[in-house]
Amino acid sequence: MLQIFRGVFARSVGPARQNLALPAANKAFSAASAAICWPPVPAVKLTEQQAKSRAHFPNLIVVESAANPDTMATATAPALNKRIGFLGSGQMAEALARGLMKRGLVSGEHIACNDPNPARTNLFKSFGATPYESNADVARNADVIFVAVKPQHVAQVLSEVRPVLTEGHTVVSIAAGITIDKLVEAAGPDAHVVRVMPNTPCLVGETAAAMCLGGKANADDETLVRTIFEAVGKIYTVDEKLLAAVTGLSGSGPAYVFLMIEALADGGVRAGLPRDIAQALAAQTVLGSAKMVMETGTHPGALKDMVTSPAGTTIAGVHELERAGIRAAFMNAVVAATDRANQLSKM
Numbered sequence: 001m002l003q004i005f006r007g008v009f010a011r012s013v014g015p016a017r018q019n020l021a022l023p024a025a026n027k028a029f030s031a032a033s034a035a036i037c038w039p040p041v042p043a044v045k046l047t048e049q050q051a052k053s054r055a056h057f058p059n060l061i062v063v064e065s066a067a068n069p070d071t072m073a074t075a076t077a078p079a080l081n082k083r084i085g086f087l088g089s090g091q092m093a094e095a096l097a098r099g100l101m102k103r104g105l106v107s108g109e110h111i112a113c114n115d116p117n118p119a120r121t122n123l124f125k126s127f128g129a130t131p132y133e134s135n136a137d138v139a140r141n142a143d144v145i146f147v148a149v150k151p152q153h154v155a156q157v158l159s160e161v162r163p164v165l166t167e168g169h170t171v172v173s174i175a176a177g178i179t180i181d182k183l184v185e186a187a188g189p190d191a192h193v194v195r196v197m198p199n200t201p202c203l204v205g206e207t208a209a210a211m212c213l214g215g216k217a218n219a220d221d222e223t224l225v226r227t228i229f230e231a232v233g234k235i236y237t238v239d240e241k242l243l244a245a246v247t248g249l250s251g252s253g254p255a256y257v258f259l260m261i262e263a264l265a266d267g268g269v270r271a272g273l274p275r276d277i278a279q280a281l282a283a284q285t286v287l288g289s290a291k292m293v294m295e296t297g298t299h300p301g302a303l304k305d306m307v308t309s310p311a312g313t314t315i316a317g318v319h320e321l322e323r324a325g326i327r328a329a330f331m332n333a334v335v336a337a338t339d340r341a342n343q344l345s346k347m
């Protein structure tokens with residue numbers, strides 16, 4: 001039996017970004033739906049509720065498809081005819097490599113990597129990637145080169161690959177705080193450089209990422225990077241000056257949410273639930289709530305009000321959160337991480 005799945009794509013970007021302004025957004029959306037609702041489906045009429053939300057979220061795009069949401073998690077994107085290289089094979093490189101393989105965009109034999117830590121190269125080898133002796137060798141054996149080392153190592157690894165870079169390479173740095181100017185200085189003025197701030201949920205096909213272009217990077221590089229990241233989530237193009245805020249919100253954000261899930265589970269345990277059930281309920285509650293925001297397009301405040309009965313249980317809990325300054329705490333976390341990203345870019 002066909003299940004109707006309603007997907008809503010909220011494009012939370014400003015009008016300044018011409019690549020996401022309608023009708024160009026429809027082009028971007030086609031690529032997004034190709035990864036998330038496969039095969040692609042046409043946009044349909046908004047429901048009354050969605051139309052109301054649309055007034056507040058003009059960039060919202062709604063689709064309805066016959067795809068089964070359960071199978072979508074394993075849906076594959078069209079294979080990418082490119083070799084991927086990782087300079088650094090740490091946490092983020094692993095999340096990206098595994099996410100891309102899971103979505104069928106690349107297979108292990110199309111992945112080249114280098115890392116001084118043998119445990120990391122062995123791990124990459126275990127899923128079919130080829131470890132090389134040097135970063136330059138990775139570049140020789142890749143078309144898209146991910147710079148996935150800590151920010152303080154970026155200049156060094158780029159100086160190692162610079163002599164072998166060609167026009168056919170797209171260099172993608174995911175390092176927090178390392179500006180396009182610094183990347184071009186290290187990789188050379190002819191390098192096609194793209195700066196991306198992803199997050200670890202690319203492992204499960206749900207990254208929230210943003211990018212900006214630099215050096216000789218062109219529309220083809222942008223499309224290539226967009227294709228890669230749309231296979232494992234969502235990506236927006238932003239002005240570089242906004243990447244620090246992206247880092248503070250979505251780059252670091254999974255840590256805030258994991259902490260929240262842990263704390264909710266602790267609350268459940270304190271209230272008498274077994275740990276495993278408490279953690280499963282906490283994580284599923286976060287997942288379901290996020291899906292409601294994405295799929296209904298309704299303001300989160302309105303969704304909160306739908307849970308909150310007069311003199312009921314929820315408002316008692318909400319009162320405690322407000323007393324503890326939860327909103328300011330989350331806002332301050334994003335601002336502190338943004339400030340730190342800005343500091344890193346000045347080092």
Ligand SMILES: NC(=O)C1=CN([C@@H]2O[C@H](COP(=O)(O)OP(=O)(O)OC[C@H]3O[C@@H](n4cnc5c(N)ncnc54)[C@H](O)[C@@H]3O)[C@@H](O)[C@H]2O)C=CC1
Nearest residue numbers: 088089090091092114115117148149150151174175176198
């Ligand atoms: N972890 C996260 O959630 C996110 C991290 N990032 C960025 O991704 C980059 C990597 O972060 P993680 O994966 O968390 O760090 P990590 O420490 O797990 O990985 C870095 C890897 O680089 C390797 N490495 C060090 N020197 C090297 C060299 N000269 N050549 C090749 N490899 C070398 C290390 O052995 C290590 O395995 C950082 O710049 C970070 O800002 C960006 C978004 C999210």
Ligand SMILES: O=C(O)[C@@H]1CCC=N1
Nearest residue numbers: 175176247251252253
């Ligand atoms: O904590 C960090 O510096 C990196 C960048 C964004 C997430 N993790």
